[in-house]
Amino acid sequence: MKKAILALFIMLLIIAGGVWEQFYIRRATGTLRDMLTELVVAIDNGEDMKQPMHDINDYWKSTHRTMEALVSHNEIREIHVKLGEIQGFVDTDRPDDARAVAITLIEITEYTEHLLEYRAEHIF
Amino acid sequence: MLTVFTRAIIIYLLLLFAMRLMGKRQLGELQPFEFAITMIAAELACIPMAETAIPISYGLIPIFSLFILHLFITKLATRSIRFRSFLNGKPVIVMDKDGICTDVLKKVDMNINDLLDALRGSGYFDLSTVAFAILETNGTLSVLPRTEGAPLTPDALTEMSLDGLHSLPPDDAILPYTLVVEGHIMSENIALSGHTEQEVVEYLHSLALSPRDVMVLTLSDTDTYIQPVKGNAMQGTFGATE
Numbered sequence: 001m002k003k004a005i006l007a008l009f010i011m012l013l014i015i016a017g018g019v020w021e022q023f024y025i026r027r028a029t030g031t032l033r034d035m036l037t038e039l040v041v042a043i044d045n046g047e048d049m050k051q052p053m054h055d056i057n058d059y060w061k062s063t064h065r066t067m068e069a070l071v072s073h074n075e076i077r078e079i080h081v082k083l084g085e086i087q088g089f090v091d092t093d094r095p096d097d098a099r100a101v102a103i104t105l106i107e108i109t110e111y112t113e114h115l116l117e118y119r120a121e122h123i124f
Numbered sequence: 125m126l127t128v129f130t131r132a133i134i135i136y137l138l139l140l141f142a143m144r145l146m147g148k149r150q151l152g153e154l155q156p157f158e159f160a161i162t163m164i165a166a167e168l169a170c171i172p173m174a175e176t177a178i179p180i181s182y183g184l185i186p187i188f189s190l191f192i193l194h195l196f197i198t199k200l201a202t203r204s205i206r207f208r209s210f211l212n213g214k215p216v217i218v219m220d221k222d223g224i225c226t227d228v229l230k231k232v233d234m235n236i237n238d239l240l241d242a243l244r245g246s247g248y249f250d251l252s253t254v255a256f257a258i259l260e261t262n263g264t265l266s267v268l269p270r271t272e273g274a275p276l277t278p279d280a281l282t283e284m285s286l287d288g289l290h291s292l293p294p295d296d297a298i299l300p301y302t303l304v305v306e307g308h309i310m311s312e313n314i315a316l317s318g319h320t321e322q323e324v325v326e327y328l329h330s331l332a333l334s335p336r337d338v339m340v341l342t343l344s345d346t347d348t349y350i351q352p353v354k355g356n357a358m359q360g361t362f363g364a365t366e
Contacts, residue, residue: 003195004195004199007191007192007195007196010188010191010192011192014125014129014185014188014189015126015129017125018125018126018129019126021125021126022126068179069179069181070125070179070181071179072177072178072179073177073178073179074177116127118126118127122127123127123130123131123134
């Protein structure tokens with residue numbers, strides 16, 4: 001009986017964790033995408049790039065540890081690298097390059113989110 | 125997480141199915157579902173250990189999923205004889221007093237050499253000393269020797285002393301049949317024992333029992349061994365009114 005209760009508890013934990021994970025990843029990648037879009041818009045409008053970039057870095061710092069526990073580290077590393085590139089372009093005042101990498105990163109976050117969605121094609 | 129959980133269930137079920145298809149010979153002493161669990165769990169534990177880019181939850185979640193599935197299957201097997209039989213298969217007699225059951229051997233994908241190997245492994249080098257050989261659900265071979273090849277027991281010694289030292293007991297190796305298991309009547313075994321379900325029920329009634337009250341009833345020639353669900357085990361003679 002104790003084992004059955006333990007199994008039920010673990011099962012509920014896994015399912016609850018799985019549902020939370022889905023929401024967390026969707027929210028984290030969605031927010032990152034929105035912030036990157038803001039950066040792209042700022043670049044297009046010739047506005048200051050440093051503040052949106054600073055916000056993106058702050059957000060990523062607060063999110064990446066949890067993401068690393070949920071997502072394959074290779075994908076996290078890729079996001080890190082791309083953010084580093086954008087930061088470099090912002091610091092050296094190369095808006096076109098920063099814009100191009102930001103758009104690449106938007107695609108990457110979209111793809112990461114899609115990969116981790118609970119869908120039949122990802123099971124098989 | 126849900127993807128990994130679902131994949132673990134699917135892989136386990138498919139592996140279990142494959143193991144059942146492969147038959148008893150592929151197994152050691154484990155039951156098919158235990159073997160499947162062991163194989164997957166070992167592999168699952170290795171992946172996140174060796175590959176640090178994979179979050180540890182990718183290894184832990186499937187292992188816990190297997191635990192849940194294993195517990196569920198074990199509970200179901202404990203409650204349902206039919207499911208247990210599906211899961212583990214049934215023991216089969218590969219050799220009886222008339223000789224080797226070649227048809228059965230073919231069914232379980234064994235050849236004569238495999239049988240001889242297994243018999244030698246059980247300590248029987250001479251086929252003529254074997255009365256019954258049963259291939260168990262876990263792949264091991266159980267042997268009931270003919271009386272002349274059987275180890276000397278206190279009963280046989282007493283019998284010999286009464287009859288005179290020169291005499292040996294006659295060949296009376298009898299395979300006991302399990303007629304009732306956990307309240308369920310084993311129709312197939314009753315038919316093999318040469319009796320009818322009606323006779324078994326009547327016998328139990330004569331002991332003020334119904335099949336539901338019986339954990340296990342075995343019949344060895346006319347000797348019965350009954351373990352009721354409640355109370356102590358009893359021995360008797362089949363057909364005799366107690």
